[in-house]
């Protein structure tokens with residue numbers, strides 16, 4: 002006897018939804034698959050197989066601000082997640098195969114599967130097992146407003162919906178600039194108008210900080226308040242709970258460790274999701290009784306997604322939809338340079354051609370990687386002049402064992418500037434630029450005299 006398909010959906014949802022959220026969060030790159038074919042090989046135990054398809058609708062709003070209010074109208078981008086599952090004890094892993102044809106204008110960028118694993122190539126195709134079900138797969142479709150075509154022909158063609166989020170939220174940190182290891186206290190406040198299920202994430206499944214940045218950030222799970230459902234120290238802390246009307250606060254400490262000689266600006270991504278959105282998708286049943294798999298075909302404008310099997314399938318439209326507001330992460334780094342400007346004393350009547358700046362960098366940065374065309378001389382944030390391309394040379398002018406880059410600036414441009422602002426006495430000058438694409442900056446004092 003076949004198990005009721007609807008019951009399986011429910012059971013799977015309970016087991017999986019937190020994990021699936023993680024995987025979905027990790028799949029941050031837009032993925033559109035012109036054609037996907039799913040085929041299951043024949044099995045002697047065909048009557049035990051059960052496969053279902055779920056299409057989730059997500060409304061995602063990205064913001065550079067650190068707060069949204071419940072009554073503001075936001076332009077949500079709408080996207081869909083299509084996923085499915087084969088029931089436990091159904092098929093041996095070798096009998097379940099997904100193939101993809103990624104021809105066309107869209108690039109297939111990855112699979113999610115086998116919790117925490119992202120498969121990078123279209124020809125990789127399989128997942129599981131995990132502790133609760135044997136096999137899972139899912140495809141991630143993300144539709145940006147620029148994409149002229151809607152992947153699911155049967156769905157509404159709306160791509161942007163302007164609506165109120167239905168909740169308010171703020172993200173705040175007590176400290177965002179780190180020149181040495183320190184702790185950042187992150188607080189997320191969520192204002193709820195009616196009792197609703199929420200998921201609050203600080204960080205994301207793809208990692209708390211980008212790869213190859215010269216600092217690390219680690220979530221100190223023991224400091225999370227209230228107790229979260231999940232903590233992945235390098236990636237995220239996650240709460241999933243029902244919130245009563247009122248204001249709720251979530252917080253955690255993050256340890257920031259910059260590389261030596263690097264200054265870091267960091268604010269983590271924060272995501273607030275409300276479940277479910279009470280909305281059905283035109284053309285799709287919200288839930289249905291079992292249909293045979295051969296009957297299941299999603300026509301798309303990019304290519305048909307075909308499910309081919311004699312197995313029983315159930316599918317749902319508005320199964321796990323959510324409204325999600327994401328406060329974008331902020332990461333910036335600055336290499337702290339040691340600058341010596343020569344001469345130490347500048348006469349405003351001097352007829353000299355150049356002033357010289359020697360730039361030294363922290364030991365794991367190489368002055369040879371400085372792009373001279375980017376080097377600037379500033380005062381109080383105002384650009385005075387750019388470095389001359391020639392002469393410039395690498396040496397060790399002060400014999401301290403640290404290589405320095407010598408650059409020249411136009412002395413008369415500096416004098417003109419200093420006269421204009423009426424500078425006299427000690428003046429702090431800044432030299433900045435890019436080293437291997439990363440900003441560096443340092444300052445030195447000169448004495449400005451008349452005569």
Ligand SMILES: [Ca+2]
Nearest residue numbers: 341342343345
């Ligand atoms: Ca000096």
Ligand SMILES: [Ca+2]
Nearest residue numbers: 397401403405
């Ligand atoms: Ca030196």
